[in-house]
Amino acid sequence: MAPKIFITGVTGYIAGDALYALSHAHPEFEYSALIRTQEKADAVKKAYPELRVVLGGLDDSELLKQEAAKANVVLHAADASDHEGAAKAIIAGLLEGHSKENPGYWLHTGGTGILCWEDMRNGTLGEWSEKEYNDWTGVDDLTNLPDDAFHRNVDKVVLEAGTKHGDMIKTALVCPPTIYGNGRGPISGRGRQVYELTKFILSSQFVPIIGKGKARWNNVHVADLANVYVLLTEAAVAGKSDDGLWGSKGYYLTENGEHIWSDVARSIGKQAESAGEVSKGLEERALSRDAAIEQAGFEAISWGFNSRGKAERARKLLEWKPTGRSIEDEIPEMIRIEKERLKSSK
Numbered sequence: 001m002a003p004k005i006f007i008t009g010v011t012g013y014i015a016g017d018a019l020y021a022l023s024h025a026h027p028e029f030e031y032s033a034l035i036r037t038q039e040k041a042d043a044v045k046k047a048y049p050e051l052r053v054v055l056g057g058l059d060d061s062e063l064l065k066q067e068a069a070k071a072n073v074v075l076h077a078a079d080a081s082d083h084e085g086a087a088k089a090i091i092a093g094l095l096e097g098h099s100k101e102n103p104g105y106w107l108h109t110g111g112t113g114i115l116c117w118e119d120m121r122n123g124t125l126g127e128w129s130e131k132e133y134n135d136w137t138g139v140d141d142l143t144n145l146p147d148d149a150f151h152r153n154v155d156k157v158v159l160e161a162g163t164k165h166g167d168m169i170k171t172a173l174v175c176p177p178t179i180y181g182n183g184r185g186p187i188s189g190r191g192r193q194v195y196e197l198t199k200f201i202l203s204s205q206f207v208p209i210i211g212k213g214k215a216r217w218n219n220v221h222v223a224d225l226a227n228v229y230v231l232l233t234e235a236a237v238a239g240k241s242d243d244g245l246w247g248s249k250g251y252y253l254t255e256n257g258e259h260i261w262s263d264v265a266r267s268i269g270k271q272a273e274s275a276g277e278v279s280k281g282l283e284e285r286a287l288s289r290d291a292a293i294e295q296a297g298f299e300a301i302s303w304g305f306n307s308r309g310k311a312e313r314a315r316k317l318l319e320w321k322p323t324g325r326s327i328e329d330e331i332p333e334m335i336r337i338e339k340e341r342l343k344s345s346k
Contacts, residue, residue, distance in 0.1 A: 003237045006071035008034040008058070008086070009078030010044055013192075013222065014109060014176065016185015018075060021226035022233060023048060029237075032067065034058075034078065040187060047186035061089040068093025068104065073236045075229055077109040081151040091161045091169065100167045105236035105246075107229055108158045110151055110175040112218060112253065116305040117149035119215070125289060125304030126211020126262070133309035135175075135253040136316060139244075142175075142251045142309075162247040170246035172232050176225050176254045177218035177307060180330050182337075184223070190337065191222065194327065196299040197261075198268050199338045204295070205278055207269040208287035210304030213262030217307045218255030221324025228254050231318040245317055253311035256322040261303040264327065271331050277339055 009015030162171030183189030
């Protein structure tokens with residue numbers, strides 16, 4: 001009997017690319033996806049005719065429960081890091097439909113915004129930080145972050161399920177940083193943070209510097225991130241139970257590099273200038289917290305936060321080998337994409 005994979009968020013960037021990678025690696029699996037509207041469902045079905053559509057949203061707790069109960073693997077990426085109700089519905093379904101002899105696997109998507117807690121708590125922007133988390137040697141630090149950390153409320157729900165019910169629910173908390181690269185999903189192929197930065201530079205005609213401009217963040221190509229989901233799904237289907245794969249230690253940072261936000265902004269500005277997309281002699285300007293929020297929302301504030309961690313767990317346990325090109329090499333494509341989006345919005 002083919003393994004059943006239930007996915008949320010396939011119309012978005014992360015799960016859209018994960019579905020592409022999974023379906024190409026394992027066309028023999030049975031895929032179902034939660035999709036909010038018939039219009040989007042039709043677009044997904046056009047790309048994946050064999051996929052079973054589940055019409056509904058994250059507030060449809062009973063529907064989520066039913067689907068989680070039927071699935072061998074749940075890949076949850078639709079607003080996963082912030083929707084506590086959906087997480088609890090998935091837990092209820094996994095408990096109802098699985099047993100110690102037939103556990104359910106839950107690949108939950110978090111986000112490294114959770115690592116910004118000190119900057120967020122202290123109100124600091126653009127400061128240099130030496131603090132670096134590690135998902136192998138320091139996994140306990142990640143699973144015991146303070147309650148006021150971004151996304152922490154849902155992280156706790158997932159981690160509790162994977163420990164309290166670890167014999168029936170095998171959890172892996174996948175925590176991506178800044179994601180870049182063209183997504184291969186059926187609807188959305190665009191990331192947020194660095195794409196919003198590119199859009200900001202093209203539309204505002206200056207390079208924004210938040211605070212002292214020294215904040216650092218990790219990054220990963222979207223296809224490399226998708227491969228983590230593929231490897232975890234394969235481990236789940238194979239029934240692998242290696243120590244540290246699931247549960248209390250199953251916390252996966254997914255970085256493949258690090259950038260300083262101001263350096264990325266300068267590089268975008270320089271390359272946009274060379275391409276004739278912005279005025280010559282593009283200047284740098286300080287961008288305050290309030291101005292950042294007003295002009296570009298939370299993404300702009302994140303350009304002033306530190307979020308740093310080493311992703312060793314997937315490399316050690318899953319033999320993850322990221323191969324995507326660097327964020328620097330992707331900048332010309334980001335400029336092209338954002339230029340087209342700005343044109344179409346006029």
